[in-house]
Amino acid sequence: MTNNPLLETKSIRKSFGGVVAVRDVSFRVSHGEILGLIGPNGAGKTTLFHVIAGKEQPTNGTIHFKSQDVTGLRPDQRCHLGIARTFQIPQPFSQMTVFENVMVALHFGAGQHTGSLEDEASRILARVGLDRWASEESSSLPLGARKKLELARALATKPTLLLLDEVMGGLRPNEITEVMATIREVRESGVTIIMIEHVMRAVMGLADRIIVLHHGELIAEGSPAEITRNEAVIEAYLGGSAHVSS
Ligand SMILES: Nc1ncnc2c1ncn2[C@@H]1O[C@H](COP(=O)(O)OP(=O)(O)OP(=O)(O)O)[C@@H](O)[C@H]1O
Numbered sequence: 001m002t003n004n005p006l007l008e009t010k011s012i013r014k015s016f017g018g019v020v021a022v023r024d025v026s027f028r029v030s031h032g033e034i035l036g037l038i039g040p041n042g043a044g045k046t047t048l049f050h051v052i053a054g055k056e057q058p059t060n061g062t063i064h065f066k067s068q069d070v071t072g073l074r075p076d077q078r079c080h081l082g083i084a085r086t087f088q089i090p091q092p093f094s095q096m097t098v099f100e101n102v103m104v105a106l107h108f109g110a111g112q113h114t115g116s117l118e119d120e121a122s123r124i125l126a127r128v129g130l131d132r133w134a135s136e137e138s139s140s141l142p143l144g145a146r147k148k149l150e151l152a153r154a155l156a157t158k159p160t161l162l163l164l165d166e167v168m169g170g171l172r173p174n175e176i177t178e179v180m181a182t183i184r185e186v187r188e189s190g191v192t193i194i195m196i197e198h199v200m201r202a203v204m205g206l207a208d209r210i211i212v213l214h215h216g217e218l219i220a221e222g223s224p225a226e227i228t229r230n231e232a233v234i235e236a237y238l239g240g241s242a243h244v245s246s
Pocket residue numbers: 016019020021039040041042043044045046047048
């Protein structure tokens with residue numbers, strides 16, 4: 001642990017024409033933390049991830065990672081520095097097998113490898129519970145396995161910071177419990193995590209701290225218990241279709 005945050009966003013704004021998707025959002029993430037990022041549909045969560053990962057340039061504001069200003073860097077450069085992400089809709093190389101997908105990510109990432117890449121790919125697949133799917137073509141996977149493959153590919157790049165965009169979405173209750181255990185293990189291995197999640201059981205059970213976006217603005221920040229009681233958060237959610245509950 002150091003006192004410097006691992007990630008710091010300062011006044012991030014992202015506009016698409018007249019739509020302000022993210023409005024002057026500043027927050028910090030400490031080393032080893034699991035930060036939950038929640039908010040109703042259209043709140044700006046995925047756009048904020050795009051800006052942190054480099055897929056979108058902010059209209060204003062800066063991003064520092066490991067005390068370095070990474071605002072102008074491309075996604076691949078940020079990945080090599082240690083930022084990895086998953087996508088809400090899994091995006092594997094569909095004609096490749098599960099194993100090959102992980103091998104590509106291992107080649108691409110900047111991590112140090114102790115043994116062979118093949119052994120490492122097998123270890124990562126076992127870690128996310130995908131070992132029995134290793135030789136399947138990724139296009140043939142059911143949703144739960146595709147979500148796990150997203151996680152495996154992100155882990156294979158050896159991130160310091162892992163951005164998880166709704167990894168639980170569409171999973172069955174037993175799969176959610178499994179993936180929660182994997183995420184805990186990943187954090188214990190020293191990876192810092194920011195997770196966008198609509199499955200409240202998962203985010204309330206995993207996050208040390210939660211930040212809440214609504215109409216692009218950061219409206220609340222606190223522990224899961226504080227967020228559950230926060231009036232502004234309850235109002236934001238009751239205005240939509242979801243409920244905040246642990
Ligand atoms: N490329 C784009 N062009 C125009 N508007 C966009 C673009 N991307 C996002 N938006 C708009 O920005 C706002 C925030 O969208 P975003 O996908 O970031 O929300 P979200 O919180 O991730 O939502 P969800 O929980 O439904 O995934 C929405 O109004 C959306 O329509």
